[in-house]
Amino acid sequence: MATHTLDITKEHCPMTFVKTKLKLAQIAAGDTLEVLLTEGEPLENVPRSAKEQGYNVLSVEHVEGNVHKVTIVK
Amino acid sequence: MAETKKLSLIAFSGDFDKLTAVFTLATGAAAVGYEVNIFFTFWGLDAIKQKRGRSFIGSNWLTKIFGFMMGGLSVAPNSRFNFAGIGPQIFRSLMRKKNVATLEELVDAANALGVNLYACEMAMHVLGLEKKDFINEVKDVLGVATFLKISEGGQTLFI
Numbered sequence: 395m396a397t398h399t400l401d402i403t404k405e406h407c408p409m410t411f412v413k414t415k416l417k418l419a420q421i422a423a424g425d426t427l428e429v430l431l432t433e434g435e436p437l438e439n440v441p442r443s444a445k446e447q448g449y450n451v452l453s454v455e456h457v458e459g460n461v462h463k464v465t466i467v468k
Numbered sequence: 469m470a471e472t473k474k475l476s477l478i479a480f481s482g483d484f485d486k487l488t489a490v491f492t493l494a495t496g497a498a499a500v501g502y503e504v505n506i507f508f509t510f511w512g513l514d515a516i517k518q519k520r521g522r523s524f525i526g527s528n529w530l531t532k533i534f535g536f537m538m539g540g541l542s543v544a545p546n547s548r549f550n551f552a553g554i555g556p557q558i559f560r561s562l563m564r565k566k567n568v569a570t571l572e573e574l575v576d577a578a579n580a581l582g583v584n585l586y587a588c589e590m591a592m593h594v595l596g597l598e599k600k601d602f603i604n605e606v607k608d609v610l611g612v613a614t615f616l617k618i619s620e621g622g623q624t625l626f627i
Contacts, residue, residue, distance in 0.1 A: 408496030409569045412577045415499040443500035 474622025482511030491574035498581035509588035531596030
């Protein structure tokens with residue numbers, strides 16, 4: 395089970411969601427995706443929409459400043 | 469998995485800024501798990517033309533001139549501040565500088581996300597356009613009744 399990383403801290407709506415969705419589509423079932431994102435819309439909605447789409451959101455951790463890491467298992 | 473939510477957009481405008489709104493909503497919604505349908509009609513058909521610049525596509529001399537004047541995605545005018553076509557280029561450069569997806573990137577993302585693109589049969593007939601004039605991702609050519617059926621039970625916006 396591989397672990398992938400995706401940094402969307404420099405992205406803006408809607409590419410924050412688009413890049414996460416496309417990455418989740420690429421990786422294999424059982425793989426882990428760590429998404430680095432910023433506070434506000436991405437932090438509120440990336441974990442929520444991943445959950446809604448049936449992915450397992452393991453954790454949401456604060457990294458530094460306004461950057462957080464969301465760990466999702468496909 | 470939760471029940472699929474649905475967003476259907478009627479893309480009537482061929483303006484650069486309004487098409488940017490169409491594709492921003494479409495890609496954002498598709499990325500958070502919505503089924504997304506876009507129904508392109510009248511000026512909106514410019515967005516899905518195979519040829520993104522200006523070319524004489526049409527069934528007779530009049531529609532060919534229309535086709536040339538309307539053009540494709542890369543010559544779409546702004547609804548305001550068009551400045552004879554320089555406006556959209558200024559926006560494109562601003563968007564790139566600010567790391568915001570440009571219209572072309574949003575169209576690519578919509579296709580990668582499997583957004584359903586449909587073309588309006590009646591408008592195509594008037595403008596002398598055929599399905600082969602559009603990008604391959606255009607799923608079907610439809611009329612109002614089929615669009616209503618496809619969009620039923622979801623949210624619909626006219627842009």
